[in-house]
Amino acid sequence: MSEERFNELRGEPVVYAIHRQDRTFLPAREHCPLDPTRPGGPETEIPRQTFEIAVFDNRFPAFESPRGAAEVVVYTPDHDGSFGTLSPGRAEALMWVWRHRYLELGAREDIDYVFIFENRGVEVGVTLHHPHGQIYGYPFLPPVPALELAADERLGRCTPCALLGGELEQHTRVIYENDSVVAYVPYAARWSYEVHVSLREHRPSLSECSPVELRLLADALQRVTRGFDTLWERPFPYVMAVHQAPTARTHAGHGHLHVEFYPPLRTPEKLKYLAGSEQGAGTFISDVLPEESAVELREAIARGG
């Protein structure tokens, strides 16, 4: 069981999950715990010879019942590939899985915030290469969604809606759009190739999305991730963060579904490190203007299909 402490100086929680030190770390391909179980072989996390999408409790959880949850979402039985290379139907199905997990975990009294995310690439700490994401059910409202709620208070309206309106008006940082979803590099992006993907209509969470919106959200997310890979013709590391309304009774329904990508690369070979200014003063110093990375990503998405 993890231990939560409150950092008074920063006004934020810190979670100690010391058992995670022993978690599986970059196993050989033949020992991937997210592969299907082969006939006669050792049982993996999924005791079937094939499957479509699997969700299971993390063996090394940062949170667990009765104080939160930590789940692993395996996108495909195929060890190779990525979110971007899933078939459109599988990506659409994944949106429904996310929606189901949001509803089921969010209904629990011990979970105030359901956070769906994917870490891709060793650059952001991936320990298993098999295409997968994770879900944390936080027993408290974490600082980032709390900041987003505070932004709504400050602006007096839904901030993602306001930001999207501005991006559509200027259109200089929009990199992809379909009938329901818009992807753009935000005006004040912190990462060189940061991308936000937002629903055109105000939707607090996946649970309010229509089937068409879920399909078009999957389309936009896949276009963005394939564009990332096309940009420099290399697998592009990122953190993909799905932001939705908190599920705590006190905040339920307040928020706007959007997906944020934080890629750590600033050139094909150079990583952006969180160093003195970012860690010590909380101010990102970026090497690339959002308008310029938007042009690059827009072209890469057009090439990447």
Add this chain to the structure above:
Amino acid sequence: MSGKPSEPAAAGTPSATGAEESPGGNEKSTEPMGPLELERLRKADGRSLILYSTTGRRGA
């Protein structure tokens, strides 16, 4: 909205609250859900495993 999130009635799916799992068993319980159905299993160490599969029914 007040209270915990619940499945919108318009989605045509049953409430997703409550895991309905069978302790220690590998019971198959299908819950239609968009284009998906699911199967709930319990691993030997007690952890939950859900297998989602597509039914061929796509959203409108």
